[in-house]
């Protein structure tokens with residue numbers, strides 16, 4: 001077979017298993033970034049015959065995942081949703097119909113209601129902030145997608161969703177390798193002692209749960225549509241068009257709806273936890289943001305979307321939260337559909353391509369003092385090309401044809417989430433029995449999403465008045 005050039009460089013594989021051991025590392029993005037320093041911004045490793053390519057610069061991610069998106073747009077089938085083909089294009093079309101930028105304002109009342117309810121839960125029970133964020137993200141998605149109103153933290157659909165995401169991202173993904181079995185078909189033949197063989201059982205469990213989770217909320221929409229009393233949602237709007245309702249369409253619709261649920265959960269949790277952590281570690285940033293909100297919004301009402309343009313520091317704080325937190329540090333892999341040659345290096349068809357967002361967002365030339373949380377870096381005026389290169393949104397939502405289709409919704413919902421929290425709550429280090437501040441202990445144990453393990457912190461209302469304003473906002477809601 002003729003090859004146009006050598007494979008991209010990378011760490012030396014061991015026979016047969018290749019780089020399996022390199023890939024089982026905790027915080028794989030750190031390892032991938034070390035490789036980038038050693039071998040360059042395009043690194044190749046292989047796992048039992050499956051090639052993985054890590055792209056660690058804005059140039060490489062743009063050149064391949066964006067500019068050559070038509071051949072870098074496929075997905076491994078289990079990790080995320082669908083292959084890039086007819087069905088994926090149809091699904092994205094459905095999503096864009098529901099989450100196009102012009103549609104988002106119609107979700108504003110829902111977003112506001114979920115945000116205020118989230119703040120009430122934080123006030124009532126601050127230490128369980130992760131559960132509340134999960135409830136918030138799940139609740140928002142269930143209502144937007146299915147018109148379903150989740151009840152409490154123990155809702156049946158929320159629980160089902162949680163089980164699926166948990167099996168996938170924690171048990172399958174961290175069970176000895178990074179990605180599940182049908183990405184590495186060759187793992188099926190491995191003896192049970194080999195790293196990664198535990199995949200099979202877990203993948204079967206996951207599939208069964210997934211089918212439940214795809215069908216149940218969808219059946220809820222259909223049943224409620226039959227009764228005539230239902231809240232319009234992504235599914236109901238698309239189902240109303242009876243013309244299109246054939247089996248293929250329904251199949252696409254229910255899997256699309258489901259993929260959005262899973263996709264919104266851990267991502268939102270990651271972003272919120274990093275915001276919280278940044279506020280715990282940087283009281284001066286919290287104070288500055290609160291001062292801006294007090295000046296622009298005042299203390300007698302809650303911030304709304306119409307305040308956004310007048311809150312540049314909060315905007316910078318949000319950007320810095322995306323950059324510093326890096327919610328999905330290796331993004332989600334794309335699958336190369338045809339052999340390709342890049343800068344003379346040969347990248348074979350079928351390779352899994354990872355955008356190393358961690359390496360890019362920690363690049364000192366783009367972000368001096370990159371490990372520090374400094375919203376001010378986004379207040380500096382720079383030319384548009386550089387601004388785009390430094391905008392974390394260019395990377396943290398993924399790339400090219402598979403870029404996160406929920407981004408417009410997130411851009412609104414996460415903004416309001418942090419702005420409303422800043423307006424109503426104080427966040428600081430927890431104190432021990434002697435009143436000494438406790439340093440939050442930070443560790444990352446999820447192999448796909450960079451979610452900090454639960455840490456101690458102190459969250460409380462800024463004042464009695466803030467609580468009153470919150471109650472008034474609730475009372476005013478129809």
Ligand code: HEM
Nearest residue numbers: 260263264267268327328332396397398399402403404406
């Ligand atoms: C802060 C929150 C979020 C972040 C950081 C985020 C990030 C991402 C990333 C990195 C990807 C992979 C893109 C790629 O493969 O190149 C992705 C895919 C996806 N996201 Fe999001 N996401 C967020 C929230 C949401 C929400 C709220 C929804 C839906 C309501 C959503 C729906 C999706 C879907 C459906 C995909 C798969 C797209 C495809 O494979 O074509 N995401 N997201």
